[in-house]
Amino acid sequence: MQRKYIVVTGGVLSGLGKGIAMASIGNILSSSYKVVPIKCDGYLNVDPGTMNPTEHGEVFVLDDGGEVDMDFGHYERFLGVTCKFDWNLTMGRVFDEIRKKERKGDYLGHTVQMIPHVSNFIRDHFLKVGEESKADVVMIEVGGTIGDMENELYLDAIRSLARKVGRENILFVHLTYVPIPHGVDEQKSKPTQQNINLLRQKGIDPDIVIARCSEMLTEKVRSKIAKFGNLDFDKVLTGIDVDDVYKIPLSFEEQGLSQLLARSLNMPINVDLREWKCLIEKREAATKEIVIGIAGKYTSLEDSYASIVEALKHCEANCGVRIKVKWIDTEKDFDLSDVDGVIVPGGFGSRGTEGKIDVISYCRERGVPFLGICYGLQMAVIEFARNVCGLENANSTEVDGDCVHPVVDILEDQKDVENKGGTMRLGACTAYIKKGSKVFSLYGSEEVSERHRHRYEVNPEYHEALEGKGLVLSGVSPDGTLVEFVELENHPYFVATQAHPELKSSLLKPAPLFMGLVSAC
Template structure:
């Protein structure tokens, strides 16, 4: 996929590269699909095909003949315009695919299939057409369209100026709202701006708070302050990776009596490093060697919220972190009321923490957002959004 506009200097080497692919693998193994904009004349619904013709002309000058043209427009293309584009762009009329503005993004694949994109691709690549099963996808689209409730989730992070930094978390929250017929509105909150004095005001419009992953000590005190507010005010809280570690630090400081609790990531000589690098990794000097990366099993303890949500004893989740819950503080924190809901199969690593007396307070060391899909939302996100909805209704 090459973005931008044909003729942009930035894309020239990439266009040349895909031109050469044909000679290397054979034309029968390559299909060029060109997406163009078919604009309307301001103040009317008249569509103009000239930009498409010009764009294809530019591509031809670079040695690339599109096999299929996908026309992005707000209004349906009349047959005479489809034939005109096909004639002047050297393709079949059935290879001019309409891509109209849709009510929801998830409708676009269905629209493209309905308008013949799959048939064109199979034709040019000599593939057998098959009948796909769209039942789950169509049900999910119905859920999106029928959403008649709304919750606001506060996402407390330090990269919020660029929301795409948390795109997987945001999408997973949207997925989590679908089973509840609920639209999720995300309020991005800069953790560096949070203080004890303004925390209640900054979070007052939120029905739940999520603290996502991250690295470094910038903005951590603001996150801890937000987490404390959630715990003390029964506001649903979901901590992911660094968010879980901040929840452990907050609980240690304000419930377990460890006022100087911290993470060795932020303070190497911390008096109470409740978050630390595992002992067997402390002598590894290269950072990449200490990263716990990839899919790992987690054993869920009975009578916990997460065990009930997953319905299984052993789950597999994706990780990307360096520091862990310090086992030296397990007993102290459990005595204070922190539930260690999930651990590694060898019992050495704490993966999930919960606060039982709280309506919904969960921290996970892994990244559940990496396994959430629009038609298969992750159970943690589904239940978190449900808890936020319940909190809103109880207000």
């Protein structure tokens, strides 16, 4: 079969959910084909690794160590694929690669220009990803909105791609917005009509339009959009607001999306969403509710901890419970009396650390189920060192470089690192798990692989002192020097990991440590 390409663009507003829409389309296709996603971002950062989570959302880390856009979390969770860093393009990375090629002499004798050199590089990258991954379908999401200056080169590359592979092998899906203004109570299609017109001015005619709206589109509005988009009526779908993003593939399929894709790309599609639907129904039927507190420093933007929230949703579906998240700002006074369990997630820097330590102390002393992630493990070790081992002023050198007891210290290979981008301990790392431990019972294996993103680690000089007072080092690196998991024995659930298990969690395969936390509540 000739490889197919599906391009997803967006307009009217940013933040409409193009990543979710593309992941949902891919979810429908993945029953029959190997689907590979590519994300194109217009910013000049090489990757989002050094961006503040409250500005950009969480940084999603891949097995290969790539720091990528959080949409890759949706792709992996919906498609069941392990993504690669090469599948995330930013304009910063594109220009960086062009500069390297120019210095090598690849353009010798030519004036390097935006068009054709940069746009051709982008187009060829799309083709390379498809070839190297052996994908049946390559899906390309163009970040931002149509009309953004930084997307012009991506759109030119996509036009060129269509000419290269043939119009019959590429499908354009445009996500737009239909508002219902307050006081009017009528769906307004004009912004969508104008945005489709702008897209066509860019040389791209949409094959399918998905209009985000708080209710199903009326036939009148669908007809208007179809007319202005030069589309058949059935190629205008509703991206209806839902309380659970995992319902979106089901909504698209109910509107006949798989038939549209099969007809437009001339490829048979056998959709199987039975297990997916069953898990959603199990979550919907749940009557028990528990409260999980997330104690972090980036709580002003929930997207900062998007994968943790998603991992909890996966537990809801698989455990048959409802989880209410309580956000706990560790820089302010907090009340934990109403929580059933607590997560202390990853983070960097000194801000809010003492509050996190107080939260962990509360959980340890009162038997509240606790899960520490990355920085959360380091804070748990500091709390244990201070309050159980009696190591007064124990701390991390990230917080206090002159502390008396540096129970958490910078990794040896990080001490001489100057550049901040892409230089941490990143990606999938193997850990050996202690038999008989809580972690072993959850994973069911002596060897596990989880993703990491950190510069600091539990200081090996304190391993013996910590174990001597009852902290179980239940998982370590293959050479035994790095602590990957810790736990307490005489506690309902007190587990922490240096890894980020939320990054590999999915609806069909929830993260074991999260399942353990929820089950203990």
